[in-house]
Amino acid sequence: VSIIIPTKDHPHILSNCIHSVLESGNYRDFEIIVVDNGSNEQNRARIERMRDMLKEDFRFVYHYEPMEFNFSKMCNLGVSLATGDYILLLNDDIEITQDNWLEKLMEKAVLPHVGAVGAKLIYPGTEIIQHAGITNIHLGPAHKLQFRSDALEFYFGRNRMAMDVLGVTGACLLVKKSIYDQAQGLSENLRVAFNDVEFCYHVYEMGYYNVVRNDVTLTHHESLSRGADDSTEKLRRLHQELNLLYELHPSLYGTDPFYHRYLVKDVLDAEFYTGCRYDFDKRVEKVSPEKIEGVLEPQWHNEVLRIGVEFAGDMGRWQRGTAGAGTGDWMIQGWTWALQVDNCRYDFSLLLKKVETGYIAPGSSTEALPEDRGEVWRIPCTRQFRPDIDENLHGIVHTELPGVCVTFDRDSLPEGDYLIGFLWEDTCSRQKLYRFSPEMLTVRK
Incomplete structure (x- = not known):
């Protein structure tokens, strides 16, 4: 097995990962290849010292090549240096916590019909699930059971046993090198997100079954290397890569052969509920945007509001996975709730604010209100x-009704980019609250 670990500027995290690999289990037939895309000189020297301090039989290959972050390119580069018959992609923020982890992954990977094999990942210091396989729902790839406690058993042992799945995360992905080569590796057009998912979809379409071993539990210090997708720029890139995923695999849009068609797929619910829990045809409402005269009062801006946007775009993309020019209404689906207040006291409305040239997006180093x-x-x-939202908000008052799902005419807004936000109005006083998220709706005729 050739273990490929992409990294940059986190020698302490990398050290924890490598030593946990070296110290766990009896399966020793592996090599470790670290691909560094540009650590600073101090951290590069620390990684080289780490390598040189290991006994020769345990030393890893260290390939240093400064480049823009591209997870796919880094993995493919590592595979080009590999000598093993199997490839294991491993994030540098993974910590091995189970002795027989690699033996169990290999038990499935050696089978002739099996493609990619993954493990169950847990958030550090908890029993909370981060990954137990990837399910392809209407909104895109979803981590079912994410944020659920692994102390419980879900959906006929879904978090306990090995399961056929459409995809597994590239944070820990084992596959035959022959299959990796046949699939031409990870797509380098998907630099940051969905490259592992696209690879798994490709492997499935080649005729193999992907498997998650939920009897193998590892710890994942998620996104320590590249950070979270929490700015307008990062979210725009994330949506572009999601769109590209389904342009490459249009037949898989909104479907998953390992997930029953009558289970929830229109919202990012983490569990396996029946689809009637969210009847899209009954939820969606047709509305008309109203231009607000004057500006929002600055004193209304309040950080207590929390906003999630699950979909914002052309209705044609929601229905088919691709958007045709001028073929459907605009659609926005998401949710909002507030800290430190009784949520049921407020009515809320969506806000769309046209972004002018030169606007500084939320999340940038020089943020402007x-x-x-x-x-x-x-x-x-x-x-x-x-x-699904309410169940995750323990201690927040009355969050049973945080959802929104609206459509409106294509011609109801001028062309441009619009920040998405919410205006809250207290029904018991004159108080108003508002906040914009980094998410945007792009209106093109």
Whole structure:
């Protein structure tokens, strides 16, 4: 097995990963290849010292090549240096916590019909699941059971046994090198996100079954290397890569052969509930944007509001996975809730604020409050039942109705980019709250 570990500027995290690999289990027939895309000189020297301090039989190959972050390219580069018959892609923020982990992964990987093999990943210091296989739902690839406690058993042992799945995460992905080569590796057009998912979809379409071994539990210090997708720029790139995923695999849009068609697939619910829990045809409402005259009052801006946008775009993309020019309404689906207040006291509306040239997006190093520029449209909406959100908000008062799902005419807004936010209005006083998220709706005619 050739273990490929991409890394940059986290020698302490990398050290924890490598030593946990070297110290666990009896399976010793592996090599470790570290691909570094540009650590600073101090961290590069630390990694080289780490390598040189190991006994010769345990030393890893260290390939240093400064480049823009491209996870796929780094993995493919590592595979080009590999001598093993099997490839294991491993994040540098993975910690091995089970002695027989590699033996169990190999038990499945050697089978002739098996493609990619993954493990169950847990958040550090907890029993909370991060990954137990990837399910392909209407909104895209989803980590079912994410944020659920592994102390419980879910859906007929879904988090206990080996399962056929459409995909596994590249944070820990084992595959025959012959299959990796046949699939031409990870797509380098997907630099950051969905490259592992696209690889698994490709392997499935080649005729192999991907497997997650949920009897193998590892710890994942998620996204320590590249950070979270929490700015407008990162979210735009994330959506572009999601769109590319389904352009490459259109037949898999909204379907998963290992996930029953009558289970939830229209929202990012982490569990395996029946689809009638969210009946899209009954949830979606047709609305009309109303332009707000004047600006939002700066004192209304409040960080207590929390916003999630699950979909914002052309209705044609929601229905088919690809958007045709001028073929459907615009659609926005998501949720909002607030800290430190009784959520049921408020009515809320969607806000769309047109981004002017030169606007500084939230999340940048020089963030500007969004109320000081741009035209704003208000979109009335009905608060919707979202038990999946409520179940994760322990201690927050009355969050049973945080959902929104609206469509509106293509011609109701001028062309441009619009930040998505919410306006909250207290029904018991004159208080108003608003906040914009980094998510955007791009309107093109």
